[in-house]
Amino acid sequence: MSLMPAWLLFATIALVFWGITGVTQKLSTNRISSQLSCFWWAWAMVAISAGLAFTVPIQWHLRPFILALSILSGVLNGLGALTSFAALESGGKASVVISLISLYPLLTVAIAVLFLHERLTPFQDLGAVMAIVAAILLSIEAPSATASPESQSGR
Amino acid sequence: MLAGMPAWLAYSLVTILLWGAWGAVFKVASSGVDANTNQIFFTVGLLPLMLVLFPAARHGAVGPQRRAGIAWAFVTGILGGAGNIAFFRALGSGGKVSIVAPATALFPIVTVMLAVTFLRERISKQQIIGFALALVAIYLLSM
Numbered sequence: 032m033s034l035m036p037a038w039l040l041f042a043t044i045a046l047v048f049w050g051i052t053g054v055t056q057k058l059s060t061n062r063i064s065s066q067l068s069c070f071w072w073a074w075a076m077v078a079i080s081a082g083l084a085f086t087v088p089i090q091w092h093l094r095p096f097i098l099a100l101s102i103l104s105g106v107l108n109g110l111g112a113l114t115s116f117a118a119l120e121s122g123g124k125a126s127v128v129i130s131l132i133s134l135y136p137l138l139t140v141a142i143a144v145l146f147l148h149e150r151l152t153p154f155q156d157l158g159a160v161m162a163i164v165a166a167i168l169l170s171i172e173a174p175s176a177t178a179s180p181e182s183q184s185g186r
Numbered sequence: 187m188l189a190g191m192p193a194w195l196a197y198s199l200v201t202i203l204l205w206g207a208w209g210a211v212f213k214v215a216s217s218g219v220d221a222n223t224n225q226i227f228f229t230v231g232l233l234p235l236m237l238v239l240f241p242a243a244r245h246g247a248v249g250p251q252r253r254a255g256i257a258w259a260f261v262t263g264i265l266g267g268a269g270n271i272a273f274f275r276a277l278g279s280g281g282k283v284s285i286v287a288p289a290t291a292l293f294p295i296v297t298v299m300l301a302v303t304f305l306r307e308r309i310s311k312q313q314i315i316g317f318a319l320a321l322v323a324i325y326l327l328s329m
Contacts, residue, residue, distance in 0.1 A: 036279075036280065036281075037275075037276075037279040037280065038275075038276045038277070038279045038280045038281030038286065039276075039281070040276075041272045041273070041275040041276035041279060041281070042272070042273070042276040042281055042285075042286045042289055042290050044268075044269065044272040045269040045270070045272040045273040045276060045290045045293075046269075046289065046290045046292065046293050046296060047269075047293075047296055048265040048266070048268055048269035048272065049265070049266065049269040049290065049293035049296070050293040050294065050295065050296020050297045050299075050300065051265050051296060051297075051300065052262045052265045052266045052269070052297075053293075053294065053296075053297030053300070053301065054297060054300045054301055054304065054305065055258045055259075055261045055262040055265065056258075056259075056262050057301070057305060058254075058255075058258040059255045059256075059258035059259040059262060060255075061255070062251045062252065062254050062255030062258070063246065063251070063252055063255030063256060063259070064242065064246065066239045066242035066243065067239075067242060067243045067246060067252075067255065067256065067259070068255065068258075068259040068262075069235070069239055069259070070236060070239040070240065070242070070243040070259075071243075071256045071259035071260045071263070072259045072260070072262050072263040072266070073229075073232045073235060073236045073239075073263065074236075074260065074263065075259075075260045075261075075262070075263020075264045075266075075267060076228075076229045076232055076263050076266075076267055077229055077232070077236075078263075078264070079225065079229075079263070079264065079267035079268070079271075080225055080226045080228075080229035080267075083222050083225055083226060083271075084226055087222045088222070089222060089223045089226060090219060090220060090223040091223075093218065093219055093223070093227070094218060096218075097215055097218035097219050098227060100211050100214055100215035101215045101219060101223075101224050101227035101228055101230075101231070102227050102228075102230050102231040103211050103215075103231060104208055104211045104212045104215055104224070104228050104231060105227065105228035105229060105230060105231020105232045106231040106232075106234065106235065107204050107205070107207050107208035107211060107231075108204075108205065108208045108212075108228065108231075108232075109231065109232040109235040110204045110235065111201045111204035111205040111208060113235065113239075114197045114198075114200045114201040114204060115197070115198070115201045116259075117193075117197040118193075118194045118195075118197035118198045118201060119194070121192075121193035121194045121197060122192070122193070122194050123192075123194025123195070123197070123198060124301065124305075124307045124309065125297055125300075125301040125305060125307065126294075126297060126298040126301040126302060126305075126307045126309055126313075126317070127309055127313055127317075128194060128198050129294050129297040129298075129301075130294045130297070130298065130313075130316070130317045130320050131195075131198045131202070131320070132198050132201040132202055132205065133291070133293070133294045133320065133324055134202060134320055134323065134324065135201070135202045135205035135206045135208075135209060136206070136209060136291070136324065136327040136328060137202070137206065137323070137327060138202055138203060138205075138206020138207065138209070138210075139205075139206045139207075139208075139209030139210050139213070140327055141206070142206065142207065142209075142210035143210055143213065146210070147210070147213070147214070152329065154326045154329045155326060155327055155329065157326055158322070158323045158324075158325070158326025158327035158329070159323070159327065161319050161320075161322055161323035161326065162319075162320065162323035162324070162327060164316075164319055165316045165317075165319035165320035165323050166202075166316070166320075167316070168312045168313060168315050168316025168319065169312075169313050169316035169317065169320060170195050170316075171310055171312040171313060171316075172192070172310060172313075
């Protein structure tokens, strides 16, 4: 571990933590509603932000436009979190739902092209096509697939 | 939800729309603010949602299932937020965004491994191919 560069260690932590959240989301919605799950997910975000506010320097004076965008990003991400909890609550498998919703950069790239006038790289062109095919395939449920009670919405 | 579409799929597609828009907004916002500050104002944006959800959060039977569900939801938020901080620390400690962003975007690998192992989920052959394609697509789109 000591030979691992710091950035690789942090990137691995991000990968693993984000990956685990897909399962903890499912474990939550198996027991409580998506609304209650999202409410407490948001409380955790409040706790993290409170921790940051007291431990790291914060730019309290932002340009109004940037401030508005930062807050808007919270609104959009929070609503997305709510619908992702709802997807899991309504019977979606964590393995499928998380893989599917992870394709959201497809839309980000599309918005960036349309409104921010960015150009796609050839790799992103290929990625966009593969993302659409992947989304279609991920949405095809196996009729005979069975799962343990924990993988179902068990409320 | 949408006609003929399973609810989980419709909610997933709405999530892609919301997070896709979030990604674009975040992209612009992050040009004028550091990651820690953004996390704080991002949380301010969650407050209206929390107010809307508060009535629903008060209802429901009290018991060990509810407590466990709340604990898992809270853990989801802590791990998600800590993952965000780790992501920005990776960028701040020498990691190139062209490597860190696509590599960390592959987190569904971890979810699928855990879901198959611990939740005993089974997925169709088409979904397995879709998962593999999604990983490549996420990687390419993040480059």
